[in-house]
Amino acid sequence: xxxxxxxxxxxxxxxxxxxxxxxxxxxxxxxxxxxxxxxxxxxxxxxxxxxxxxxxxxxxxxxxxxxxxxxxxxxxxxxxxxxxxxxxxxxxxxxxxxxxxxxxxxxxxxxxxxxxxxxxxxxxxxxxxxxxxxxxxxxxxxxxxxxxxxxxxxxxxxxxxxxxxxxxxxxxxxxxxxxxxxxxxxxxxxxxxxxxxxxxxxxxxxxxxxxxxxxxxxxxxxxxxxxxxxxxxxxxxxxxxxxxxxxxxxxxxxxxxxxxxxxxxxxxxxxxxxxxxxxxxxxxxxxxxxxxxxxxxxxxxxxxxxxxxxxxxxxxxxxxx
Amino acid sequence: xxxxxxxxxxxxxxxxxxxxxxxxxxxxxxxxxxxxxxxxxxxxxxxxxxxxxxxxxxxxxxxxxxxxxxxxxxxxxxxxxxxxxxxxxxxxxxxxxxxxxxxxxxxxxxxxxxxxxxxxxxxxxxxxxxxxxxxxxxxxxxxxxxxxxxxxxxxxxxxxxxxxxxxxxxxxxxxxxxxxxxxxxxxxxxxxxxxxxxxxxxxxxxxxxxxxxxxxxxxxxxxxxxxxxxxxxxxxxxxxxxxxxxxxxxxxxxxxxxxxxxxxxxxxxxxxxxxxxxxxxxxxxxxxxxxxxxx
Numbered sequence: 183x184x185x186x187x188x189x190x191x192x193x194x195x196x197x198x199x200x201x202x203x204x205x206x207x208x209x210x211x212x213x214x215x216x217x218x219x220x221x222x223x224x225x226x227x228x229x230x231x232x233x234x235x236x237x238x239x240x241x242x243x244x245x246x247x248x249x250x251x252x253x254x255x256x257x258x259x260x261x262x263x264x265x266x267x268x269x270x271x272x273x274x275x276x277x278x279x280x281x282x283x284x285x286x287x288x289x290x291x292x293x294x295x296x297x298x299x300x301x302x303x304x305x306x307x308x309x310x311x312x313x314x315x316x317x318x319x320x321x322x323x324x325x326x327x328x329x330x331x332x333x334x335x336x337x338x339x340x341x342x343x344x345x346x347x348x349x350x351x352x353x354x355x356x357x358x359x360x361x362x363x364x365x366x367x368x369x370x371x372x373x374x375x376x377x378x379x380x381x382x383x384x385x386x387x388x389x390x391x392x393x394x395x396x397x398x399x400x401x402x403x404x405x406x407x408x409x410x411x412x413x414x415x416x417x418x419x420x421x422x423x424x425x426x427x428x429x430x431x432x433x434x435x436x437x438x439x440x441x442x443x444x445x446x447x448x449x450x451x452x453x454x455x456x457x458x459x460x461x462x463x464x465x466x467x468x469x470x471x472x473x474x475x476x477x478x479x480x481x482x483x484x485x486x487x488x489x490x491x492x493x494x495x496x497x498x499x500x501x502x503x
Numbered sequence: 504x505x506x507x508x509x510x511x512x513x514x515x516x517x518x519x520x521x522x523x524x525x526x527x528x529x530x531x532x533x534x535x536x537x538x539x540x541x542x543x544x545x546x547x548x549x550x551x552x553x554x555x556x557x558x559x560x561x562x563x564x565x566x567x568x569x570x571x572x573x574x575x576x577x578x579x580x581x582x583x584x585x586x587x588x589x590x591x592x593x594x595x596x597x598x599x600x601x602x603x604x605x606x607x608x609x610x611x612x613x614x615x616x617x618x619x620x621x622x623x624x625x626x627x628x629x630x631x632x633x634x635x636x637x638x639x640x641x642x643x644x645x646x647x648x649x650x651x652x653x654x655x656x657x658x659x660x661x662x663x664x665x666x667x668x669x670x671x672x673x674x675x676x677x678x679x680x681x682x683x684x685x686x687x688x689x690x691x692x693x694x695x696x697x698x699x700x701x702x703x704x705x706x707x708x709x710x711x712x713x714x715x716x717x718x719x720x721x722x723x724x725x726x727x728x729x730x731x732x733x734x735x736x737x738x739x740x741x742x743x744x745x746x747x748x749x750x751x752x753x754x755x756x757x758x759x760x761x762x763x764x765x766x767x768x769x770x771x772x773x774x775x776x777x778x779x780x781x782x783x784x785x786x787x788x789x790x791x792x793x794x795x796x797x798x
Contacts, residue, residue: 241604288783292790295544295603299742300790303782306735310776420735424546424611431608461623467615471594474609478601 203345207338215341216409217453221446222348223405228429228441229355230398235427236435237359238391239371241298244305245399245426247285250418252278252400254312254319257413260328267331271404278400279393281308286392290385302420309418324414334408344405351398356438358394367391428470434480443481513768515647520764521757522653525660526719528756531737532667532749533711539747540684540704543595544603546610548712549734550617551587555579555716556725557625560632563720572635576717583713584706586617591705596698618730627727634721652721659718663711667749670707680704684747736778743785745792754793758785 207215227249234242256274259265285304289297312319319325333339358364366387370377378384407413416422425448432447433440448466455462477483534548559575566574590613598609633639634652641648671677683690683700691697715733723729740759744751759778766777785793 235604243607288787292786295746296742296786296790299738300783300786302735303739303742303779303786306739307776307779307783310779311773314773314776316772419731421731424608427604427608428611431605461619463615464619467612467619470612470615471609474598474601474605474612478605 200345200349204342207341212337215337217449219341219344219409221442221449222344223402223409224426224429224449225442225445226348226351226405227399227402228426228433228445229352229438230395230402231426232430232435232441233355233359233367233395233398234391235430236437236440237364237371238367238388238395240388240391241294242301242392242395243298243427244301244420244423245395246420246422247305247308247418248278248282248396248399249403249406249422250312250413250415251281251308252403253407253413253417254325254403255400256404256407257325257328258318260330260407261325271408274404274407275397275400278403279397282392282396282399283389286389286396290388290392302423305418305423306420309415309420312418313415319415322415324412326412328407328411328413330408330411340408343408347401347405351401355398359438363387363390428466430480431470432473432480434482436479437482440480440482447481511647515649516764516768517761518649518657519653520760520762522656522660522760523763524756524760525656526715527733527736527740527759528660528753529663529711529718530715530733531740531744531756532663532752533708533715534737535741535744535747535749535752536667536671536711537705537708538741539749540680540708541599541701542603542606542684543599543610543705544607544738545708546607546734547590547613547617548610548709548737549730549732550614550621551583551709551712552716552719552733553725553727553730554586554617554621555583555713556720556723556729557621557630557716558582558713559717559720560630560725561625563632569635569637572638575720576714579717579720580710580713583716584710587709588702588706591702595705596702599701614730614734618727622727630725631723632720632725638721656718663714664749664753667711671749676700676703739779739782743782743792745794745796747796748792748794751792751794751796 203218206218210218227245231242231245234240234245252274255277256270259270259273260267285301288304289300292300313321315321334343359367366377366382370382370384370387374384403417406417426441429444429448430441431444433442433444451462451466451469455465459465473480530548530552534545537543537545537548556579559579562575562578563571565571594609594613598606601609638652638655641650642654643649671681679690679695679700680703683695683697687697690700736759740755741747741752742755743758744753744755758781762777762781763774766774770776
C-alpha cells in the first residue's frame, strides 16, 4: 500500500507543496510565516474534527474541549514542573485522547443530535472547571509566558516545528482514512444499520474514531502552546467548536484537504478583514449563508464537480466510439 | 470546608434559583417549541434573547417610568418576532429539508450576523436597567429579604407555561403545528399552508426568546456575549427535558436553576459546575431526556 502511495501523482504534488512550504521563511516576512503556522495548527484541528464529522458522520459538537485539554496539559507541565519539554508535548495529545475515550464512551451510546448535546454538556463541564479552578489554571486570565526549549525560540524554528508535526499528522490521518478502519468509518456514516447487520461493532469503531480524532486535536493544542506561548479558557468554549465545524463546511466535508482550506479562509478573514473592521464575523456569517445556499459541500466541491463532469464526458465519448 | 447553612439562607437561595429557572424556562421553551415543530436547533435563539434585552433597555429608558417598563415588555418581544419573521421568510423557509448539522451551522451564521448587528446598533458598552418602583426593593419571606422583582418573575413563569400549554394543546393552531411536526406532507395534503404554520411556530418560539431577554434585563448587566451563555444553557435544558417537550423545558429549567443555587451554598466558586454535572448524570442515566421527546 505504501509503495502505491509513493508512486501516485498526489504524493508527488504533496512533496512539492511541502518543499515550497519549507522555502517560505527564506522569502516571506515574519508576519506571514506566523500566519501560515496559525493556519497549519487550526487546519490540523479542523481536519481532526473532520475525521469524525465528514468521514464518520458523528455529530462531534464540542471538539474544542479536547484541543483545550491538550493545550492546558502541555502548558501546565511546562509551567508547574521541571520535566523536559518533550514530556509535555507527548502528554498533551495523550491527555486529550484519554479525555476523548471517557467522553466518547459516554456519548457513543446515543444517536445524532443527542450525541452532540451530551458532548456539549460534557465539554462545557471541562470548560467550566478550567475557568473556575483559579489555583491551577489561572481562570479566565489564562497562562502566559510559557517557557519553551531552545530550538523553539525563533519564529523560523517554530514554523519548521509546526510544519513538521502537522505534515506527519496529515500523513498519519491519510493512512488511517485509507486503512480498512477508515473505510469502516465511512460505511458507518453511510449506513449504520447495514454495518451492524454484517457484524461490525458500530459503537466500538465510533469510539476508536473519537480517540484518534481527539488525539490529533490534542496535538493541535500542543502546537498552539508552542506557537503562542499561552493558553486561555476560550480555547475550550463551544463557540470555537462551532467555528471549527464551519471550517469543515467552508472547505468541504467529504474531501481530505477541505478543512485545511476552510481554516486558511477563516484565519485570513480574521486577520485581514478583522484589521479593517470590527465586524468581520458579519462578513463570515454572510459568506456562510451564501455557501449553505449555493455550495453546501464546500469550496473544494467546485473542483470535484468539474472533475466528475469531465470524467462523465470522457466516459460518454468512449461509449460513442 | 465548613458548611454553614441556615434554613432561611437555604430558602432564599432556592427562591433565587426558582426565579432564575423562570427566565431559563421562558427562553428554552421557545427553543424547544422550534425544535419540536420545525426540527431546527436554533443557535440564533440566544442572539434574539440578547436583542430582546437591548430593545427593552432602549424602550424603558426612552419612555421612562412604569409605563416604559410595560411598553418594553411588549415591544421587545415584538421586535424580536419581526426580525425572526424576516429571517424565516427570506432564508429559513428554503432550508427545512436540509440535515440538522447544516441547520445548526446556518443558525450559527445567523447568530454571528445578529451579534454584529447588535454591536453596530448598541455598541460594546455594559448597560443596566432598573426595575420600575413597584418592583424594586425586597419583601420579607419567612424572615429573609427577597427581591420583589424575583417574585414577579416567579409569577410570570407559570403564566407563560400555562399559556403555551393552552396554545399547543387546545387551539387549532397548536394542533396543526404538532401535526405538521409529525407529518408535514399529510398536513399539506389536507389543504393547510404548512409553510406559514412553520413560520408562525418559528416566530412564536423567537418571541419567547425576546420576552425572556426583556424580563431578564433589570436583573443582569446587558452586554454583548450574553447570548453565548444563555444558548448553551437553553440547549442543555431542552436536551435533559426531552427535545420538543414544553413541560420537559420546565423540568429542565427547574433542575438547572435549583442545582445552581444549591451549588452556591455548598461550593460558591464552582456553583456553575453543578447544573452541568446534573445534565451529565441525567443524560447518562436517561439518554433521551426525562420526559417524552416528540422526535
